[in-house]
Amino acid sequence: MLKIINELNDRKIAFKTGLGGKELSAFRGGGKAAFTAYPESVKALKDLCGIASAYEIEPFPFGLGSNVLILDGGFDGIMVSTVGLRRIELDGTTLTLSSGVPMTKIAEIAAKYELSGAEELCGIPATIGGMLKTNAGAFGKEIAEIVAEATVCDTKTGNISVLKGNEVPFSYRSSGDAFRDKIIIYVKLKLCRGKNVGAKAEYFRNMRREYQxxxxxxxxxxxxxxxxxxxxxxxxxxxxxxxxxxxxxxxxxxxxxxxxxxxxxxxxxxxxxxxxxxxxxxxxxxxxxxxxxxxxxxxxxxxxxx
Ligand SMILES: Cc1cc2nc3c(=O)[nH]c(=O)nc-3n(C[C@H](O)[C@H](O)[C@H](O)COP(=O)(O)OP(=O)(O)OC[C@H]3O[C@@H](n4cnc5c(N)ncnc54)[C@H](O)[C@@H]3O)c2cc1C
CATH class of the missing domain: 3.90.78.10 (UDP-N-acetylenolpyruvoylglucosamine reductase, C-terminal domain)
Structure with missing residues (x-):
């Protein structure tokens, strides 16, 4: 444990020990994780994968933890939080997002620039990385429908590669094995010009509040x-x-x-x-x-x- 702490300190990767489900899972209960790391750059992410590989501990990327339950006996690996990965670029109707960008932020940008395609998904409490892995969906729409590509880091080799949306075997609430042993770094969403995008998103968020x-x-x-x-x-x-x-x-x-x-x-x-x-x-x-x-x-x- 001390060796891992030293490695994380040497590489200036922020981390905490002993955080648990209360802090990491949207259920606000569950066991503790040995380490929770907060990489803020692609380099830090690659370094983290190297440390995990060298010490044979499992890295588990997570966003808001809104789909993850940690059993009470705890998780022995490294929880890799993406909250520090928040880059956003807009080029025409293409939105390039770091994996830790939350859906609330995407909704805000879509409403501001009248970009349509994700209104139904706006109330999902999630990061774009988590949404891609789980192929999140709501009201008949799935994230798979608007993904152009994803840039990923292989947790075993540290190699970075790009997957086109149509190369991912998406199905209902699944991305198949596409992201097994991978951490999603960036996601490119292909949206289109729309009207009243903010109002439509608000409509779906309200429906959600009524039944959830x-x-x-x-x-x-x-x-x-x-x-x-x-x-x-x-x-x-x-x-x-x-x-x-x-x-x-x-x-x-x-x-x-x-x-x-x-x-x-x-x-x-x-x-x-x-x-x-x-x-x-x-x-x-x-x-x-x-x-x-x-x-x-x-x-x-x-x-x-x-
Ligand atoms: C109140 C509530 C309402 C919800 N409503 C919906 C809904 O309408 N539709 C729906 O589909 N889901 C819904 N969910 C479930 C959840 O929000 C989704 O599964 C969401 O996609 C999870 O996002 P997250 O960022 O919290 O991911 P997490 O829960 O943190 O992680 C989920 C999975 O994604 C992986 N992951 C996360 N980030 C990365 C990354 N950067 N690289 C690789 N893998 C990664 C994790 O390892 C894990 O396997 C709801 C949850 C709550 C609490």
């Missing part, structure tokens, strides 16, 4: 089913709205969300996921697929006795 709970969550826990029906519909019909385990709850506003009522840990979340999956399987014979990503390890059950 306001307590901390990771958005929809499960993907839509194969027939395109929201998992929340089946969870609701299984009578689970409002069910609590510890301080986590299947939201009584939208059964697709598991919310943190204050002080929930990751195991509360995971137990509710299992409860919902079992209930929907028993009642409807449908297998739910998680939309959220779970990392880290479970608490060692013997730990509390030591």
């Amino acid at each position: 709970p306001s307590l901390p969550s990771l958005g929809c826990t499960f993907k839509r089913t194969e027939e395109g029906i929201s998992a929340g519909y089946y969870i609701d019909k299984s009578g689970l709205k409002g069910t609590r385990i510890g301080k986590a709850e299947i939201s009584s506003k939208h059964a697709g969300f598991i919310v943190n009522r204050g002080g929930a840990n990751a195991s509360d979340y995971v137990k509710l996921m299992a409860l919902a999956s079992d209930a929907v399987r028993r009642k409807y014979g449908i297998e739910l697929t998680p939309e959220i990503e779970i990392i880290g390890k479970e608490n060692d059950p013997g730990e509390s006795e030591r």
Whole structure:
């Protein structure tokens, strides 16, 4: 651990030790990460990949952590925050963004310059890097539809390459293996000239406020089913709205969300996921697929006795 700390200090990469789900995940609960690094340049990102490779620790890039749950036993690798990567360039209708640029900023620019194409996505609490990896979507629109290209850094070799949008095997809430062992550095979005872009984005944001709970969550826990029906519909019909385990709850506003009522840990979340999956399987014979990503390890059950 000390060697890694020295390497990070030598390369002037800001980092913290011991941050946890409370700070790193939008669920505001979960285990701690050994390291959280904050690279602010491509060079720092490459250096970080080199350190991770040399010490055989896993780098996990993340944006707002709005789709990531860290299990209570913690994550032994390096969480690589992209919040310091915020470059923005506009050339005609092409927007080039560093991966840490949040959707709120993209919405602001799109409204200011009347650039259309992302209005439906404006309320997603995400960075552009996270959106690309998860192929985020809303109201019938997916980020895949407006991506021209992505520049990535290979975490094992430090090599930088460019992927065209049509080379990424995007599907519903997935970018396939395109970004496995990669950190997205830049994303180029191809927008078009529009009208009343800000008003349209506001319309979609308002719709979201009406149906989504306001307590901390990771958005929809499960993907839509194969027939395109929201998992929340089946969870609701299984009578689970409002069910609590510890301080986590299947939201009584939208059964697709598991919310943190204050002080929930990751195991509360995971137990509710299992409860919902079992209930929907028993009642409807449908297998739910998680939309959220779970990392880290479970608490060692013997730990509390030591
Ligand atoms: C209230 C709420 C509402 C939501 N609504 C929606 C919705 O309408 N539609 C939807 O699709 N999702 C929704 N989500 C889920 C979430 O916002 C998306 O999955 C989003 O794309 C995650 O973005 P992020 O920047 O927070 O990524 P994170 O959650 O930090 O990371 C998600 C994944 O992306 C990877 N990643 C992040 N940055 C990079 C990078 N630079 N390079 C490589 N990989 C990277 C991570 O390793 C991880 O695998 C919602 C979540 C919440 C909390």
